[in-house]
Amino acid sequence: MTWIHQQPAWPHFYWDDKTLSTPLASVRHQQGRLLGRMDALGFSFQREASLNALTNEVVKSSAIEGEHLNREEVRSSIAQKLGMDQGGRLPASRHVEGIVEVMLDATQAYQQPLSEERLCAWHCALFPTGFSGMTPIMVGMWRPPSAGAMQVISSSYGHTKVHFEAPEATRLPDEMAAFLAWFAADGGLDPVLKAGVAHFWFITLHPFEDGNGRIARAIADMALARADQTPQRFYSMSAQIEAERKHYYAQLERQQRGSLDITPWLGWFLGCLERAIGSAGEALGAVLHKARVWECLHPYAVNERQRVVLNRMLGDFEGYLNTSKYAKLAKCSNDTALRDITALLAWGVLVQNPAKGRSTSYRLVTAEELRQFDPSKQP
Structure with a gap:
């Protein structure tokens, strides 16, 4: 050879x-x-x-x-x-x-x-x-x-x-x-x-x-x-x-x-x-999605509690978010957690799941949903 x-x-x-x-x-x-x-x-x-x-x-x-x-x-x-x-x-x-x-x-x-x-x-x-x-x-x-x-x-x-x-x-x-x-x-x-x-x-x-x-x-x-x-x-x-x-x-x-x-x-x-x-x-999908989420939030006054929770959800968060989980992550009361969540829903970065009542939970918006929410933000 x-x-x-x-x-x-x-x-x-x-x-x-x-x-x-x-x-x-x-x-x-x-x-x-x-x-x-x-x-x-x-x-x-x-x-x-x-x-x-x-x-x-x-x-x-x-x-x-x-x-x-x-x-x-x-x-x-x-x-x-x-x-x-x-x-x-x-x-x-x-x-x-x-x-x-x-x-x-x-x-x-x-x-x-x-x-x-x-x-x-x-x-x-x-x-x-x-x-x-x-x-x-x-x-x-x-x-x-x-x-x-x-x-x-x-x-x-x-x-x-x-x-x-x-x-x-x-x-x-x-x-x-x-x-x-x-x-x-x-x-x-x-x-x-x-x-x-x-x-x-x-x-x-x-x-x-x-x-x-x-x-x-x-x-x-x-x-x-x-x-x-x-x-x-x-x-x-x-x-x-x-x-x-x-x-x-x-x-x-x-x-x-x-x-x-x-x-x-x-x-x-x-x-x-x-x-x-x-x-x-x-x-790089997760990184790009994270960037799009923060781009979507740019016009709004995101508080530090919301920033902490969103960064966690954009990282290694498992399962869905609910009021008590938010309160624990943000170290705040359930009432404050609900106000923060309501704002994030209105801003289009959180989506409420179908279940109601005590089973109410939320998930992060998907890339496709972000595009539908604001068509001007294309990847």
Whole structure:
């Protein structure tokens, strides 16, 4: 078997620009539309949407590797590092803190150069104890020859299959120097395509003993942040990759066994990215709905009690609202709660459910109902 990194012309990748021009243009169009939608929102809503996307990116990138992180722990860590007041922060483990630091460094400092020192610092952050599970690894340095061949294998009924074999460790200093020089150069390549090439190139080199997939995706996120020209993240590539994990690994393996023509890989990467951006609309639905609700309330004098209850309902509130629940959340009397609720009904953000009497309850207005209530407020 001849692996792609054993090709005589390695690492001079090439691709068919004509084949990729249409999907690339489509991705760029979808990026522009998403960024345009987010620009129309206030700063606080943009930050909340970015927090959701970054949380997805960290959680799903680890899930691709079979590691399941506590989502609220990740979210709390990101919010704290970005200076966002989330209230009731959940303490994050040293391991989660490290993974979050890598993602934030890649996306928030996307304009800074990518260097060997930076990559090694990311690796140290991913493995703060010097162990991968129960196995000690060399942290913060390229994998040493003593670690042996770097292979991805599977076994069934006594048969072992090698899916991928990385270059020998002795090649890594020169290989990584070439990769970093290419990443730093302004060769006129669209940053979206650069993200796809960088992802594949780094995965092929597999320079560390562990954590290569997560770091490859962080590098791609850095390139995508450069493409968007903003540290704010509104979509998660890793979330889409995790949803298509079998195809992801199949594409990587197929390309590792192929030629230096990486058109198929880049075509899949662009398609996956477009689906990620498309899924962002659904993932951001709650944030967009929250923004529309507050936009609808802009002409009215919303008091602090109403603000507290509405924010709770727009967050993790379960079930329906009634007068006693409102009074408890707002720390007020039932009479005051009923007056506040009556106003919110008149303003069109609460809807009364059919049951009457002691069973009277209320729910938040849906996006469709908001459009009907005020047709001028279209998404």
